[in-house]
Amino acid sequence: MLNEETDQAINSLPTYTNINAVWAKCRRRRGCLAISEITNDHIKKDIFNALIEVHERINNYNISEVADNVANQLRDFVKSLNELIDIDDNTQNAISYDAEKLIHMINEIKEKWLKTYINDADNTVKDALTGRRKVYVVKSKYGSLFLKIRGRLVSIEIEIKNNRKSITAQVYLKGLGTETLEIPDILNLSDGELRDLRLGFRAGDGTIYKEKPAMKTRQIWQLILWALLYPGEDKTAIRSLGFTRKGISITWFIYSNSHRETIKSKYEAFKELEKNPTPLSLLTLILSDGSIDLKRKGIKISAGLGSYKELNNALTRLMTLLRINNRISVKDDGAGIMYWNSNAVILARYIVYNLPNKLRLILDLLERKLSLDKWNRLKTLASMSTGRRHGSSQIEIYGIRFSVLLTDKTIQLRAWCGKKCNINELIIH
Amino acid sequence: MSKYGIEFKQRNNNGIPEIYIPWTVIKKYDYILSKVIEWLKQTMNNPEKSERMRSLARIWLDRLNIK
Structure with a gap:
């Protein structure tokens, strides 16, 4: 997608001084408010470099390969699932129908990205690089920088990690719809088992949306497993694409319309x-x-x-x-x-x-x-050995058993005792 | 440990107090160092240990110039 004009625009970029970056206060779904101009040259360079990197990723990564691969994997999964577990025809049909809906969404995003969104994403970053578009910057409590750039059809969020080396970008796409999936209960787990499985996701990638359990994920297996834990009506959408060092990924959003989320945070x-x-x-x-x-x-x-x-x-x-x-x-x-x-x-x-x-x-x-x-x-x-049967990780010195901490930088001997034991007993031993 | 004159240190690991002997102290006491070398040799040749541990043990024995 890099055309001559874009090449020239990027190549003719004088320096990081061109960018129009501002410290901002951002609120979810309410946009960002500029507070003050960023004048620190180091920070401006970091922002500039991140924009260059994201621009390259947007133009070089191939969505077709990723999308076709996911669609094929899904079809294969459904075929094997129907063979693997004993389910009636209606359930099989429901699963196949759900899978086709997901595949339709994947194909739709692929086509729309290539036809429309990529140009807008490309122009948005280009405008940010040349200072024609404002870059809103929020510094997190722990030092990461979050950049937000609004385009016509896309908005782009870039995270520059605290170490300033690692960059991830998320391109949010406007105007995409939601699909409804009817998820059959094929796991036949007890309420307690389902609750425990859901809890792990809730403590991990899970979230809450309109008081319903929800999740955002880049992994198709995670979307499927999560949906199986919330049988009934699930709503799913592709709202964004992720651009990491490893490649492009479709980011799914799913929430259950049939369940309420009782764990609020x-x-x-x-x-x-x-x-x-x-x-x-x-x-x-x-x-x-x-x-x-x-x-x-x-x-x-x-x-x-x-x-x-x-x-x-x-x-x-x-x-x-x-x-x-x-x-x-x-x-x-x-x-x-x-x-x-x-x-x-x-x-x-x-x-x-x-x-x-x-x-x-x-x-x-x-x-x-x-x-x-x-x-x-x-x-x-x-299935691996615990390593405790043969050869201990302990050394006994003057009657005290020390654990060995071995790293490439140091060796340490450590000893501790349980709750009822007084550490001073070890010291005066 | 005090009566042997070992210069151990103390710290808290997840709320559990522990004593530890840092490398700077280990290398000063022949008795402790010989125990550590013996352990490194066993670890290097122990197939039950992870590849990483065996490799680290080998690296440390090389550093200490132990054949």
């Missing part, structure tokens, strides 16, 4: 999780916000810099229950609760070996057909 979800950290809740939490590193035997549950402490508190009871430890990792661009080695394996086993059969079947199918790799990694992690 993420913190309430954490509180509920603290009371009852079931394998089902942890499954959906990890599928939602977790990452699994098989090479280093680790599970990381990501959280925002503003919420990781609450999440850590929510997981304290689970750690006592499973007798595992965790560590908190706080970086410029986010935080996470980390489980390493045997701690990660024990947590994975707690989840993987305590799931209803039908749910496992569906997860296996989502893994095979819709790229739910995280489930595969969680199962693999559960």
Whole structure:
């Protein structure tokens, strides 16, 4: 889509001084209000570089490949689902009909992006680069910069992470409709099981919309799994496209029209999780916000810099229950609760070996057909050795057993004792 | 630990008090260092340990010039 004129416009850009960036106060769905001009050269350079990067992504990434791939995956999934579980013709038809609606939405977004939206997105960023369009900037509490640029048919949001290296962009598209899905109940789970699975999503990617449970996701497997947990009438829409370092992704929004969301905030979800950290809740939490590193035997549950402490508190009871430890990792661009080695394996086993059969079947199918790799990694992690049987990670020195903390930078020996033990006893030992 | 003159440190990890011996102290005490080296050797050759741990153990033994 980069034509000669655009090339010239970009190439002839003198410097970052051209951009018209302002500190702003933004409200959801109410736009942004400029407060003052940004005069700091470093910040203007960061904004300028981010705009250049986003401009390249918008023009270079190929939506057709992504859209066709998702549509094919969906058809394949539905075919296999109908073969896998024993469901009547009506249910099969309902599922196929829902899938075709989603595929229609994917094709529609592909066509409209290529026909209309891409030009507007391209022009919007170009105008921002040349100063013809204002860039509204909000600095988050933790140092990230959020840029907002309004176009004619699109509005673009760019996040420059605190480390100033990582950039993500979301292009919101105006004038797209919503589809209604009629989701049959094929999981046949008890109310308690459904509640626990929903709770994990609520503590992760889930949100609330008009008092209904809702979720925004870039993963098609997550859209399907979430919908299956809320049988009845679900409304779904594609409101935006994500442009990350890895590529373009369709961002889905879904909410259930048949259920009410009783958990009003993420913190309430954490509180509920603290009371009852079931394998089902942890499954959906990890599928939602977790990452699994098989090479280093680790599970990381990501959280925002503003919420990781609450999440850590929510997981304290689970750690006592499973007798595992965790560590908190706080970086410029986010935080996470980390489980390493045997701690990660024990947590994975707690989840993987305590799931209803039908749910496992569906997860296996989502893994095979819709790229739910995280489930595969969680199962693999559960099958690994805890590493406790052969060779300890402890060293005894003067009668005290120390755990060894080994990293590429340091070695430390650590010792602690339980609640009834006094740390001073170790010291004067 | 005090009676052996070990310069340990204290900190809180998620509300649980712990003592720890930093590397700067470990390397000063032959007895502790020999225990750590023995552990690194075992870890390096232990197939039950993760690839990362074994690799880190190997790196540290190289750094300490231990064959």
